[in-house]
Amino acid sequence: MAAVLHRNLSPAGDETPRPSVVRVRGLTRRFGARAVIDNLDLDIAPGEFVALIGASGCGKSTFLRVLADLDADIEGEVAVPARRAVAFQEPRLIPWKSVWRNVVLGLPGLPNRGRAEAALAEVGLGHRAEVWPKVLSGGEAQRASLARTLVRDPDLLLLDEPFGALDALTRLNAQTLVADLWRRHGYAVLLVTHDVEEALLLADRVLVMEARGIAHELVVDLPRPRDISRERFGVLHRQLLTWLGVNLRDTAVHDGGE
Ligand SMILES: Nc1ncnc2c1ncn2[C@@H]1O[C@H](COP(=O)(O)OP(=O)(O)OP(=O)(O)O)[C@@H](O)[C@H]1O
Numbered sequence: 001m002a003a004v005l006h007r008n009l010s011p012a013g014d015e016t017p018r019p020s021v022v023r024v025r026g027l028t029r030r031f032g033a034r035a036v037i038d039n040l041d042l043d044i045a046p047g048e049f050v051a052l053i054g055a056s057g058c059g060k061s062t063f064l065r066v067l068a069d070l071d072a073d074i075e076g077e078v079a080v081p082a083r084r085a086v087a088f089q090e091p092r093l094i095p096w097k098s099v100w101r102n103v104v105l106g107l108p109g110l111p112n113r114g115r116a117e118a119a120l121a122e123v124g125l126g127h128r129a130e131v132w133p134k135v136l137s138g139g140e141a142q143r144a145s146l147a148r149t150l151v152r153d154p155d156l157l158l159l160d161e162p163f164g165a166l167d168a169l170t171r172l173n174a175q176t177l178v179a180d181l182w183r184r185h186g187y188a189v190l191l192v193t194h195d196v197e198e199a200l201l202l203a204d205r206v207l208v209m210e211a212r213g214i215a216h217e218l219v220v221d222l223p224r225p226r227d228i229s230r231e232r233f234g235v236l237h238r239q240l241l242t243w244l245g246v247n248l249r250d251t252a253v254h255d256g257g258e
Pocket residue numbers: 031036054055056057058059060061062063
């Protein structure tokens with residue numbers, strides 16, 4: 001497994017290293033005798049958007065759960081910021097609480113409706129604060145789940161396939177929203193996804209996970225907003241598919257690197 005170390009993503013010429021917001025060294029997670037993650041190293045810079053992609057069952061969610069502090073049964077060192085937030089494929093809203101109460105659920109102090117409404121307005125749900133979660137569409141529920149991350153004012157946002165269950169158009173809108181929120185708030189993001197295009201649309205860097213660890217890393221050298229019709233986008237797309245073992249017999253695969 002390749003060790004992946006933080007790259008300085010500041011403008012060309014400025015090689016001053018920045019501190020990492022996530023620092024992982026020698027992480028191993030075993031289930032019984034089997035190491036699903038084996039001696040993994042990773043740094044994520046403040047404000048960096050990193051996508052993690054890989055075949056089903058390779059350990060992506062396991063890794064994200066460790067970073068979210070939902071799993072402490074590990075070996076190695078993991079340093080993450082205290083202010084972090086997580087959103088999953090299912091919005092995980094409590095059905096008997098109104099949307100705004102869901103947004104501030106678990107925050108210390110009295111439920112702060114103003115704060116919830118501000119976050120809901122940011123995701124375009126200012127008019128939905130009072131309703132029950134069951135009346136929200138799939139896309140709206142997922143936006144409420146993003147509002148719940150915003151009220152935590154995170155330094156690190158962990159996203160586990162947050163758009164996986166959405167239809168194509170809703171997904172596109174949700175991706176744009178995530179990109180806008182990221183730009184506005186400046187937190188670092190680790191996005192677990194199965195979608196190569198989504199990874200290239202959103203991330204500064206894409207990590208390809210294979211059994212036990214991170215096997216490849218791609219720095220996405222494309223200007224934002226990303227244009228999927230650009231030739232370079234196609235080159236990076238094919239590179240990722242090749243690493244993922246997708247059969248590209250009918251396309252040119254040798255123009256993207258290795
Ligand atoms: N609590 C557990 N006990 C035993 N094995 C587990 C446990 N949690 C995960 N695993 C195993 O660890 C491996 C990695 O699982 P994980 O859910 O992290 O994969 P993933 O890459 O997120 O998959 P997917 O893309 O399908 O969501 C799988 O083989 C899974 O069966």
